[in-house]
Amino acid sequence: MNLSSPRPRLEVADILRAHGQAYRATHPVSAEQASVLRRLVACRTAALGGHVDACDRCGYVRIAYNSCRDRHCPKCQAVKRAQWLQTRLQRLLPVPYFHVVFTLPEALKPLLLRNPRRLYDLLFQAAAQSLLTLAADPKRLGAQVGVTAVLHTWGQNLLFHPHLHCVVTGGGLGPDGTRWLPSRPDYFLPVKVLGRLFRGKFLAGLKELYDGQRLALSGSIEPLNEPRAFSKWLTRLYRQDWVVYAKKPFGGAQQVFRYLGRYSHRVALANDRLLALEDGYVLFRWKDYADEQRTKVMRLTADEFVRRFLLHVLPKRFVRIRHYGLLAGRNVSTRLQRCRELLGAAAAAKAPTPPVTWLDLLEQWTGMDFTDCPRCQGPLTRYRLEPSLLPPTGGDNFRRPVSTATLVPADSS
Numbered sequence: 001m002n003l004s005s006p007r008p009r010l011e012v013a014d015i016l017r018a019h020g021q022a023y024r025a026t027h028p029v030s031a032e033q034a035s036v037l038r039r040l041v042a043c044r045t046a047a048l049g050g051h052v053d054a055c056d057r058c059g060y061v062r063i064a065y066n067s068c069r070d071r072h073c074p075k076c077q078a079v080k081r082a083q084w085l086q087t088r089l090q091r092l093l094p095v096p097y098f099h100v101v102f103t104l105p106e107a108l109k110p111l112l113l114r115n116p117r118r119l120y121d122l123l124f125q126a127a128a129q130s131l132l133t134l135a136a137d138p139k140r141l142g143a144q145v146g147v148t149a150v151l152h153t154w155g156q157n158l159l160f161h162p163h164l165h166c167v168v169t170g171g172g173l174g175p176d177g178t179r180w181l182p183s184r185p186d187y188f189l190p191v192k193v194l195g196r197l198f199r200g201k202f203l204a205g206l207k208e209l210y211d212g213q214r215l216a217l218s219g220s221i222e223p224l225n226e227p228r229a230f231s232k233w234l235t236r237l238y239r240q241d242w243v244v245y246a247k248k249p250f251g252g253a254q255q256v257f258r259y260l261g262r263y264s265h266r267v268a269l270a271n272d273r274l275l276a277l278e279d280g281y282v283l284f285r286w287k288d289y290a291d292e293q294r295t296k297v298m299r300l301t302a303d304e305f306v307r308r309f310l311l312h313v314l315p316k317r318f319v320r321i322r323h324y325g326l327l328a329g330r331n332v333s334t335r336l337q338r339c340r341e342l343l344g345a346a347a348a349a350k351a352p353t354p355p356v357t358w359l360d361l362l363e364q365w366t367g368m369d370f371t372d373c374p375r376c377q378g379p380l381t382r383y384r385l386e387p388s389l390l391p392p393t394g395g396d397n398f399r400r401p402v403s404t405a406t407l408v409p410a411d412s413s
Contacts, residue, residue, distance in 0.1 A: 010274040012074050012309065013040050015282055019302035027303075033310045036072050043068035043075060053380040055373035062380075072267045072313060081265040084321075088260060091332060093146070094345045095180075096170035097256045098188040099247040102127040102198055103163040105240055107233075111224075112162055114216045117315040118209060120162070124149055126202035127164050128324040134189050134197060135172060141189070143172030143181040144335070146326030148260070151314075154268050156286040157298055158308035167256055170249055173326060173339050180342040188246055195244040203237055264321060268312045277302070 020037045023029075029037070042048050044065040053062045067076045104112070104123065112119045128147055135145045146169040155161035171182035209215050210230055217224045224230045250256050275283040275297065282305040286298045300308070314320060323329065326336050373380055 010277055011271045012269075012274070013043055015274075015277055015302060015305060016309075017041050018277065019280075019306055023303055023306040027307065029310065030313070032316055033313045036070060036310070036313050039068040039070040040073050043070070043073055049384075052383040054383060055376065055378050055380055057378035058373060058376040060373050060375045060380075071265065074267075074269070074271045077265040081261060084264055085261055088148075088264075091327060091336065092256055093169060093336075093339055094343055095182065096185065097250040098168045098170055098183075099250065099259070100131065100166045100168055100188070100191075100194070101163055101243075101245045101247070102130075102166065103161075103243040103245070104202075105237060105242060107237060107240075109160055109162070110219070110221045111215070111217075113160065113311070114218060114221070115209075117318060118214060119206075120151060120315075120318065120320075122202060122205045122209070123162065123164055124151070124322055126198055126205060127166060128322070129201055130194055130198040131166065131168060131189070132325050134194055135168075136175075141172060141181060141183055143174050144325050145169045145172035146336070147324040148327055149322050149324065150260075150264060151320040153312045153314075156289070158268060158286075158300075158305070158311075160311045167250075167260065169326060173335055173342075177335070177338060178342075180339060186249065188249070191244045191246050192241075194246075195242045198244055199238065199240075199242040202242075203234060207234060267314075268309050 016037055020041060024034065024037065044050075044067055046065060048066040048068065050063065050065040053064070054060070067073070069076050071077065071080075102123070108119075128149060131145065131147050135141045135143060148167045150165045151162075152165060153160060153162045168188065170185075170188065171180060173179075174181050206215075224233060250259065269284065273285045275285060277283075280302050282300050282302055284298055285295055288294050288296050325331070326339060371380055372378070
């Protein structure tokens with residue numbers, strides 16, 4: 001992402017400012033959803049304060065509002081994503097990687113919407129255990145693989161579509177820890193067997209939650225409170241084929257790096273997909289995978305857009321990126337390091353690097369030093385932003401005239 005590009009003409013925050021309050025007045029909203037609405041509406045406005053960078057030599061002034069830093073905000077993820085990927089890259093092995101996607105059946109969606117934390121956890125557990133168990137089978141690979149899993153709850157049309165993207169090492173560490181066992185270059189594991197294993201593990205976990213009365217069953221799924229009805233419903237799910245899709249293997253660590261950047265810190269849709277907000281309707285671009293991935297324009301009422309966006313608000317503190325097997329935190333300095341040695345890549349493993357600041361990343365992306373005045377290259381002085389100098393809302397604003405005589409240095413008490 002190039003942060004020197006102009007601000008999109010329409011943002012999710014603009015739609016929420018215009019229609020979020022009306023939506024809340026007529027629709028039930030959870031505490032998490034209400035918090036996300038408040039944060040995104042306030043993001044990069046005077047409501048959150050900010051700072052002014054001013055040049056005492058030529059009078060140049062640049063104003064920046066503070067970000068909300070909410071993980072659902074399309075504007076607040078670039079720096080986090082770059083910092084996270086920098087650490088991920090240090091753990092990649094010089095082997096091919098496979099991309100495996102686990103998708104849940106349509107019949108489970110009402111249950112997930114009412115029990116997101118428990119069932120998202122179960123999705124992670126069932127998918128990871130299926131991959132690790134099948135890969136460890138001596139008749140298959142017979143090794144421990146590494147898995148990075150990223151939760152997605154949306155499709156291109158913003159409807160609820162819970163699925164898990166998994167990046168898996170093309171091979172693993174042998175049981176005795178003395179050999180790296182590579183997978184076939186164009187084949188990882190049989191997806192039909194993987195799908196049946198995933199189905200069994202997920203539904204077994206689901207029944208355990210039901211028997212322990214840890215599921216909320218209300219609304220359209222209230223009849224499932226009756227044990228016989230739940231049993232019949234579960235049997236129908238056992239008889240379905242569950243979709244597990246294995247894509248072609250990645251070519252190496254750099255491709256994995258680029259791929260993870262697309263999925264690691266993104267929710268619902270990016271601002272650059274939005275086209276217009278007019279007469280109470282939102283227009284945005286989407287890719288129709290059922291129609292040869294053709295790009296189309298979706299037209300939704302503002303209410304429906306807000307409803308679909310809020311479907312993807314995650315439970316508080318829920319971790320949507322997880323690592324298993326060789327990539328689990330407890331194995332990084334032991335088994336993963338052993339794999340590097342076996343692959344002859346121990347020397348290539350970099351020592352931990354100092355944290356990169358957001359100013360460092362800005363300079364990398366734009367080629368500009370944001371501590372220098374862009375007009376005369378003199379030093380910029382940072383001042384605290386006084387909200388009275390700015391309108392209460394309005395997003396990014398980098399050229400509004402301000403007298404430095406009225407400003408207070410940011411480091412003053």
